[in-house]
Amino acid sequence: MYPDDNLKDDAIVTTALCLLISAIIYLSIAKGGYAPADECANRIIETLSPVNVNKLTEGRAGLPTRYVDVRLWCEENLDTWQDKLLLQYRK
16 A cells, blocks of 8 residues: 555545535435425315315315315415415404
8 A cells, every 4th residue: 555545535535525525415405305295285284174175176176175276276376375275264
């Protein structure tokens, strides 16, 4: 082992580890999660009873509540779903 080779090998390993750690940190900090329509559908289904979900979606979701139908309703009401959910929750 020569010191020059050892230093070169250590620099390569250190650089690779730094890049890997940087990528992991970036991915954990970067905006992730559900799409807005999925977040809406999940929140509605978790917050309201199936009957109230049916009322909120004007009967589109049916009983039992289907996720796909709630998500379609959320896509059409993406800007106002939080207000409508709040109003339905207060009833």
